[in-house]
Amino acid sequence: MPELPEVETIARGLNRRLSGDTIDSVWIGSRPQPLKSSPSAIASTLEDRRIVRVHRAGKHIVFDLEPGNGQRKPSRRAARNAQWIVHLGMTGRMVVTDPATEIARHTHLIAKLGSGRELRFIDPRMFGKLSVHPAGFDPGGVEPLEVGERQFVALFRGRKTPIKSALLNQKLLRGVGNIYADEALFRAGIRPRRRAAAITREQFRKLHQSVQEVLREAIALGGSSINDYVDADGEAGFFQLQHRVYGREGEPCLVCRTAIKRAVLAGRSSHYCPKCQR
DNA sequence: AATGAAACCTGACAGC
DNA sequence: TGCTGTCAGGTTTCAT
Numbered sequence: 001m002p003e004l005p006e007v008e009t010i011a012r013g014l015n016r017r018l019s020g021d022t023i024d025s026v027w028i029g030s031r032p033q034p035l036k037s038s039p040s041a042i043a044s045t046l047e048d049r050r051i052v053r054v055h056r057a058g059k060h061i062v063f064d065l066e067p068g069n070g071q072r073k074p075s076r077r078a079a080r081n082a083q084w085i086v087h088l089g090m091t092g093r094m095v096v097t098d099p100a101t102e103i104a105r106h107t108h109l110i111a112k113l114g115s116g117r118e119l120r121f122i123d124p125r126m127f128g129k130l131s132v133h134p135a136g137f138d139p140g141g142v143e144p145l146e147v148g149e150r151q152f153v154a155l156f157r158g159r160k161t162p163i164k165s166a167l168l169n170q171k172l173l174r175g176v177g178n179i180y181a182d183e184a185l186f187r188a189g190i191r192p193r194r195r196a197a198a199i200t201r202e203q204f205r206k207l208h209q210s211v212q213e214v215l216r217e218a219i220a221l222g223g224s225s226i227n228d229y230v231d232a233d234g235e236a237g238f239f240q241l242q243h244r245v246y247g248r249e250g251e252p253c254l255v256c257r258t259a260i261k262r263a264v265l266a267g268r269s270s271h272y273c274p275k276c277q278r
Numbered sequence: 279a280a281t282g283a284a285a286c287c288t289g290a291c292a293g294c
Numbered sequence: 295t296g297c298t299g300t301c302a303g304g305t306t307t308c309a310t
Contacts, residue, residue, distance in 0.1 A: 091289085266283090
């Protein structure tokens with residue numbers, strides 16, 4: 001479901017609402033799929049912790065935790081600061097809610113907060129992942145909004161893989177997903193199937209710029225709401241109104257009126273203008 | 279080493 | 295109404 005702009009929006013919302021709050025206790029559901037750490041590790045790491053800050057790393061939501069109030073002298077396990085890592089997969093959601101709110105289907109974790117509220121993780125398809133980690137979690141790859149042009153080019157130069165596959169590779173660039181890869185490639189005038197090795201320096205310059213531009217604009221609009229994506233406050237995003245190719249198969253290109261094409265590349269729908277993109 | 283297909287899951291929707 | 299097929303914003307694993 002969410003790519004970098006959506007995760008950024010959600011993390012900002014969670015940070016605004018949760019930083020300073022504490023996690024008093026945790027309920028974990030019986031489905032093991034979303035758990036990358038053991039239930040006991042998750043519970044012991046989260047319980048009696050203070051949420052210092054919530055932020056984003058690639059498509060991961062990162063909760064920075066420190067020992068909570070109850071521990072004047074931190075014991076072994078609580079001694080160090082820790083991180084709670086949440087990946088939303090395709091359908092994961094994090095909601096902050098009143099305990100009286102009915103528990104939605106596919107709720108896999110509920111954290112009871114010191115403020116009296118609850119933080120719930122809901123994920124129907126269970127592609128999402130929860131884990132706990134000592135401070136210093138590193139998802140690999142570089143942040144698309146921080147990478148400079150030189151390093152950006154170096155990531156891709158010489159690779160035989162289609163440029164879109166490379167853009168989606170989280171070990172290279174972290175956070176770009178299907179929608180924003182298509183949108184960035186359109187703005188740069190490059191076809192998704194183009195081999196990275198066949199892209200000129202000038203086109204890479206354009207692509208670097210396009211990736212950052214698309215992500216920044218999307219964050220400014222709160223992300224793209226295609227089906228039911230909403231941020232931590234239940235607000236939809238609006239970047240879907242700015243999509244130039246994604247989801248527009250058969251519709252006219254906004255630049256040249258040619259019908260937008262859809263092709264499957266590496267199992268993902270890829271949308272492009274056959275005339276504007278070469 | 280590198281690519282593509284399949285698998286992991288459920289829900290929504292279109293068409294019959 | 296209900297069945298079947300298709301698709302989904304992600305990632306990992308397996309076979310070629």
